[in-house]
Amino acid sequence: MSALLRLYPRAWRERYGDELMALLEDRQPSPLDLVDLVRGAFDARLHPQLPGAQPAKSERKDPMSDRLPGVTAIGGGLLFLAGVAMVGLAPLPSFDGYRETGLALPAILLGLPLIDVALISAAVRRRGGAWGRVDTWLAIFAVGSTAVSLTGWPGLMLGFLTLIAVTATVFARYLRNAGAPPLIVAVAVAATILAVSANTEDDRIWLMAPIGLLAVVVGLLSALRPRPSASVEPA
Amino acid sequence: MSSALESLGRFARPATQILAILGQGPRIPAALRGELRARCGDDIGPGTLFGTLARLERRGLVEVVPSPAVPRAYRITGLGADTLEAQLASMTGRGRRVQGALTRSAVA
Numbered sequence: 001m002s003a004l005l006r007l008y009p010r011a012w013r014e015r016y017g018d019e020l021m022a023l024l025e026d027r028q029p030s031p032l033d034l035v036d037l038v039r040g041a042f043d044a045r046l047h048p049q050l051p052g053a054q055p056a057k058s059e060r061k062d063p064m065s066d067r068l069p070g071v072t073a074i075g076g077g078l079l080f081l082a083g084v085a086m087v088g089l090a091p092l093p094s095f096d097g098y099r100e101t102g103l104a105l106p107a108i109l110l111g112l113p114l115i116d117v118a119l120i121s122a123a124v125r126r127r128g129g130a131w132g133r134v135d136t137w138l139a140i141f142a143v144g145s146t147a148v149s150l151t152g153w154p155g156l157m158l159g160f161l162t163l164i165a166v167t168a169t170v171f172a173r174y175l176r177n178a179g180a181p182p183l184i185v186a187v188a189v190a191a192t193i194l195a196v197s198a199n200t201e202d203d204r205i206w207l208m209a210p211i212g213l214l215a216v217v218v219g220l221l222s223a224l225r226p227r228p229s230a231s232v233e234p235a
Numbered sequence: 236m237s238s239a240l241e242s243l244g245r246f247a248r249p250a251t252q253i254l255a256i257l258g259q260g261p262r263i264p265a266a267l268r269g270e271l272r273a274r275c276g277d278d279i280g281p282g283t284l285f286g287t288l289a290r291l292e293r294r295g296l297v298e299v300v301p302s303p304a305v306p307r308a309y310r311i312t313g314l315g316a317d318t319l320e321a322q323l324a325s326m327t328g329r330g331r332r333v334q335g336a337l338t339r340s341a342v343a
Contacts, residue, residue, distance in 0.1 A: 016285050019264055022306040023281050026265040033280045040282020049289035 004034065007041035011050050046131050069122035070223030073115050077215025080111030084212060087205045108208070109149050112163045115215040116142035116170045122222040123174045134173075142166045161196065168192040171214060178221070188214055239294060240322045249279050249287045254296065254311055254319040261300050261310040264288065291315065 005017055029037070086104035120135050120142075141162060149159025171188045180188075191210035198207040240247050240254075252275050256267060264284060272278045279287075288309060291297040296315035300308040311319070 012289075016289065019306045020281060020285055023264045023268065023284070027268075029281065036280025036282040038282070040280070040286050043282070043286050044289075049286070049293045 004037050004041070007038060008044050009048065012044045012048070015050055046133075046136065066125055066226035067223045069118045069125060070219045070221070070226060072118035073122065073215050073219030073222060075219075076111045076114030076118055077212045077219055078111075079107050080115065080215065081209060081212035083107030083109075083111060084205060084208050088203065088209075106150075109146055109160070109163070111212070111215075112167055113142040113146045115211070115219075116163075116166055119170045119174045119215070119218060119222070122219075122226065123170075123177045125226055126174075126177055126222075138166055138170060138173075142170075164192060164195050167211060171218065174218060174222075239296070239318050243287075243290055246283070246287045246290055249277065249283060250291055250296075251319065251322055252277065253287055253291065254315055254322075257297060257309060257311040258316060258319060261308040263306045263308050265306065267309070 002021075005013060005020065008017070024033075083104040083106075086102065086107065090102075090104075117139050120131075120139055124131055124135055145159040145162035145166065147159070148155045149163065150156075151159075168189045171192055172185050175185045175188055191214060195208040195211055198205050240250050243250050249271070252271055253267060256262060256270050256274070262270065268279065268281075268284055271284075288297065292299070292309075294314075295312055296318055297309045298312050300310050302308065
């Protein structure tokens with residue numbers, strides 16, 4: 001039960017944790033209660049209700065925690081690049097056909113949602129606020145479309161295209177939030193969308209590489225400067 | 236005044252019920268939950284109960300009774316009592332309007 005309690009924000013646990021545990025000890029929780037607890041944890045994170053919760057969060061100095069999304073984005077980018085390299089460096093078959101992708105596809109398909117969720121989280125931290133509705137839906141689409149893409153054809157294509165769209169949106173939102181010029185944002189979106197032209201039949205697989213490189217660069221920037229300086233106005 | 240509760244979305248109903256129960260005296264969360272089930276027929280989950288209490292507390296409609304004991308008891312504030320009264324008046328007025336409209340359509 002205490003594991004479920006950890007889903008709640010720390011400030012929430014400090015305020016209501018003891019009372020919640022007492023309530024759960026009073027009556028054995030049903031499966032529906034457990035679902036309600038998880039739902040409550042999401043609610044507590046999305047809509048913090050504690051007086052002073054927002055300022056406390058934005059004033060918190062926790063460098064490791066602040067840098068974690070950036071570091072995760074770098075990890076996701078490297079995983080993605082490793083997947084692309086596995087395909088790109090594999091020998092082409094002697095007859096017309098696709099390269100053997102092996103572990104490359106899972107690496108690519110798991111790297112993308114990792115990049116997406118990490119950069120959404122990094123953007124939220126830059127704003128110094130809570131997860132908004134758009135942030136939540138983007139994360140749900142990123143994870144959901146990965147699950148769909150792992151079901152095989154035609155889910156693979158549908159899930160992959162959705163993932164690319166989500167990733168392009170996440171890059172654009174992060175860069176705009178960080179105050180990047182519109183041209184940089186447009187180039188990042190175009191480089192991401194290039195991935196839909198990638199193919200495992202020939203060298204076009206390398207068209208996916210910009211996503212991984214972008215994730216590493218943006219993740220690095222986020223890890224080095226997780227919050228805007230005083231002179232930068234957050235979007 | 237009633238909009239303070241209506242703006243709570245899915246928490247509006249349990250919030251009204253909790254205020255009505257606390258209007259009769261302070262309660263600890265477990266007692267609140269038991270009374271909600273017994274008197275209103277709503278078996279609300281622990282996440283919803285504390286989500287509602289947090290919202291009510293943040294808006295100054297309920298407060299914790301000062302005491303070192305755990306679990307702490309909650310009581311309704313003056314603002315909470317006014318809000319509940321306005322909410323109940325709004326619900327009654329709405330009920331009357333619906334009843335009037337139904338009566339008129341039945342006669343026609």
